[in-house]
Amino acid sequence: MKKSDTPVKIRSNVEDMVRKTMKDFVDKEVIPIAREYDEQAKFPDHLFKQLGDMGLFGIRYPRDAGGSGGNTTLYCIAMQELARGLMSLGATVAMQCLMATNGLYLYGTPELHERYLYPALKGEKKGAFQLTEPDAGSDLKAVSTRATRTADGWVINGMKTWATSGPRADFHTVLCQTDPSKGLKGLGFFLVPSDTPGFSFSKPFDLLGTRSSSISEIYFSDCHIPAHHHLGQEGQGLSVLLKILAEIRIMTASLALGLHRAAMDDSVQYCKQRTAFGQPIGNYQLIQAKIANMAVNLEAGQLMVDKVTHLIDNGRSCLNEASMAKYFTVESACAAADEATRIFGGYAYSMEYSVQRYYRDNRFLLYGGGTHEVLQTTIGREILSK
Amino acid sequence: MKLVVLVKQVPNTTRVKLDPKTGNLIREGLESIVNPDDLHALEAALGIKEETGGTVTALSMGPPQAVDALTQAIGMGADKGILLCDRAFAGADTWATSLTLSRAIRKLGEVDLIICGHQAIDGDTAQIGPQVADWLGLAQATYVKEIEHLTPADPDKPGKPGEIIVKRRLENGVERLACQLPALVTVIKELNQPRYAHMERLITACTDKADILVWNAADIGVNTCDVGLEGSNTHVIKTFTPNFKRQKEILEGSRQEVVAELFDRLKKSDTTLSGKFQGRPS
Ligand SMILES: Cc1cc2nc3c(=O)[nH]c(=O)nc-3n(C[C@H](O)[C@H](O)[C@H](O)COP(=O)(O)OP(=O)(O)OC[C@H]3O[C@@H](n4cnc5c(N)ncnc54)[C@H](O)[C@@H]3O)c2cc1C
Ligand SMILES: Cc1cc2nc3c(=O)[nH]c(=O)nc-3n(C[C@H](O)[C@H](O)[C@H](O)COP(=O)(O)OP(=O)(O)OC[C@H]3O[C@@H](n4cnc5c(N)ncnc54)[C@H](O)[C@@H]3O)c2cc1C
Numbered sequence: 001m002k003k004s005d006t007p008v009k010i011r012s013n014v015e016d017m018v019r020k021t022m023k024d025f026v027d028k029e030v031i032p033i034a035r036e037y038d039e040q041a042k043f044p045d046h047l048f049k050q051l052g053d054m055g056l057f058g059i060r061y062p063r064d065a066g067g068s069g070g071n072t073t074l075y076c077i078a079m080q081e082l083a084r085g086l087m088s089l090g091a092t093v094a095m096q097c098l099m100a101t102n103g104l105y106l107y108g109t110p111e112l113h114e115r116y117l118y119p120a121l122k123g124e125k126k127g128a129f130q131l132t133e134p135d136a137g138s139d140l141k142a143v144s145t146r147a148t149r150t151a152d153g154w155v156i157n158g159m160k161t162w163a164t165s166g167p168r169a170d171f172h173t174v175l176c177q178t179d180p181s182k183g184l185k186g187l188g189f190f191l192v193p194s195d196t197p198g199f200s201f202s203k204p205f206d207l208l209g210t211r212s213s214s215i216s217e218i219y220f221s222d223c224h225i226p227a228h229h230h231l232g233q234e235g236q237g238l239s240v241l242l243k244i245l246a247e248i249r250i251m252t253a254s255l256a257l258g259l260h261r262a263a264m265d266d267s268v269q270y271c272k273q274r275t276a277f278g279q280p281i282g283n284y285q286l287i288q289a290k291i292a293n294m295a296v297n298l299e300a301g302q303l304m305v306d307k308v309t310h311l312i313d314n315g316r317s318c319l320n321e322a323s324m325a326k327y328f329t330v331e332s333a334c335a336a337a338d339e340a341t342r343i344f345g346g347y348a349y350s351m352e353y354s355v356q357r358y359y360r361d362n363r364f365l366l367y368g369g370g371t372h373e374v375l376q377t378t379i380g381r382e383i384l385s386k
Numbered sequence: 387m388k389l390v391v392l393v394k395q396v397p398n399t400t401r402v403k404l405d406p407k408t409g410n411l412i413r414e415g416l417e418s419i420v421n422p423d424d425l426h427a428l429e430a431a432l433g434i435k436e437e438t439g440g441t442v443t444a445l446s447m448g449p450p451q452a453v454d455a456l457t458q459a460i461g462m463g464a465d466k467g468i469l470l471c472d473r474a475f476a477g478a479d480t481w482a483t484s485l486t487l488s489r490a491i492r493k494l495g496e497v498d499l500i501i502c503g504h505q506a507i508d509g510d511t512a513q514i515g516p517q518v519a520d521w522l523g524l525a526q527a528t529y530v531k532e533i534e535h536l537t538p539a540d541p542d543k544p545g546k547p548g549e550i551i552v553k554r555r556l557e558n559g560v561e562r563l564a565c566q567l568p569a570l571v572t573v574i575k576e577l578n579q580p581r582y583a584h585m586e587r588l589i590t591a592c593t594d595k596a597d598i599l600v601w602n603a604a605d606i607g608v609n610t611c612d613v614g615l616e617g618s619n620t621h622v623i624k625t626f627t628p629n630f631k632r633q634k635e636i637l638e639g640s641r642q643e644v645v646a647e648l649f650d651r652l653k654k655s656d657t658t659l660s661g662k663f664q665g666r667p668s
Pocket of ligand 2: 392393394395410411423424427445446447448476477478479480481483484487501502503504505506507508509510511512513515618620621622
């Protein structure tokens, strides 16, 4: 009898395994409830908890920080799958994994990690991330929420808006101005727990898309927080943001890929089922052209996203590539959702089919992570500057 | 408790296509998944481990890519995986498959409980569990829908074996059964709700740190002529998809005539609409 000559070592591909696991989760748990939760503008808390139990929120953090030891590539794969099922869930989870927790991870004290980071990574606490104000959207220099030093910490005063999960979060990473005379160099991030006296929020907004998300205005009225709640060094807010800006954009691109995939999958299925003039509509070349464009853009977008996530994981700077990927994938997903509403004919106009939801939900990605007017400007400027 | 779970990687479809020439499954282009029943087997084992302690070993026979089934098992909480992978195992029928699996289990040493799925969605025979139990001379309970009670063997009382009490789903009822350990059970979906893999475990399971071994025929001490195609006692002569052609007939006449004719025909035929067909409408 022959012994095998080499000790064979066989291992699975980690990217495939994460995608497979998340795909299975989305097919079984998310897609069946997506319509109901969207219609009732309810957030699927039970799924958020389940994803916490699965260690998803720690996917891009190292194990010694309570994370799952993954990276940006795996994070973005998971976001693609979640957005394929329900954009509101994808967007909220994406925030929990990155913007709402990264400042805390990098600059939080061990006590803050115990109280907020570890529970957040388990899904026991929810975080929100607040840049936008009524008079400061794309223009962060205009941020006017004020952090003023006190004897033993800071006091926060001002107002934020469009805060995803704002009304439901346990803690908030808030961009504040510490010294108005310094403009962008006066910005800093502060951790404000929701139980801080003086913290309040408005009624959640009535939204066009991502209706399961909970978004509102947030008010800070003499919110006193301890000194160590200042995340990072004074005046370093912008650089804290810049550290993850490429990742925020590629995450947004990943959400777009997921929605694009959903619009395409539904369209392909419908093309095979629906007949007109005695044939499945997929036999008509004009319909084939729509499917072809969806598929080509999806493939191209996937390659752009994969390139950027691998650059990030290798510690390379790639902000412009990330901006390009975000701009391209979100525009492509908007086009795919639009084409899907044409392929479905009049049925696209009924709330019974998901394509109307894709059409509405994707529009949120046009603004979050940078508007496309701003992105086109920065991409062009960067290229011309060389 | 030392628990072993048999997991099979299967194509993710219930509409399996067969190669008309060889009669084998066409696996190309199909995504692979863990056989659905086996996820319930894993969940059961993990639940027992959490309650009584012990180890869970996932065992699979299949091609190199079947390692994904073991990675998922470890991601869910299994301690280790063993892949039985050898060209000699290819083309096995259920006899050869169960022989191979049982030899590997024997190599694992003393085992308290073997849990497998009731049935694989591709092969569909539901024979592997019972056959493995037979090769190993173990008590078996199939179609298990509930594990009511499990008492591990008490090391302080040698000679007193552990016991498992299960409920089996029968066609028209439920059977309660007690088996001495070691035993083998095959489980059905009703048993539990399988968990999803935990990201940290899953990610680690894809690295060199994962406890996944690959065993070939020599490793488990079988002759290559006893396993795989050569060791199979059955031989597939032909596999085909039954061709049910819809027989269409269009009844002609006035609406009343057509409806009366239709009801007469249905009555004469064996066709059951919902329950027994009774009478004509007024
Ligand atoms: C569903 C949803 C969720 C959100 N969640 C969050 C959140 O959790 N946290 C948060 O902080 N924010 C959030 N936002 C806000 C989002 O980040 C902002 O909408 C975005 O930054 C754009 O700001 P604005 O809406 O004020 O638009 P503005 O900046 O006022 O822009 C208005 C228009 O002017 C254009 N424009 C602006 N500047 C330029 C320029 N320099 N050149 C050319 N054109 C320009 C823009 O492209 C746009 O067309 C959310 C938004 C939505 C819709
Ligand atoms: C003559 C013949 C030739 C065949 N040739 C081929 C071939 O060339 N290629 C091919 O792919 N198939 C072939 N098969 C099918 C193959 O034998 C069966 O798929 C296999 O024996 C398992 O049977 P089953 O799928 O019916 O499993 P079941 O008995 O329905 O499965 C029950 C449970 O047993 C366990 N189990 C089953 N199989 C495995 C496994 N491999 N590893 C771990 N646990 C397992 C699982 O827990 C599963 O839930 C052949 C079958 C015959 C009869």
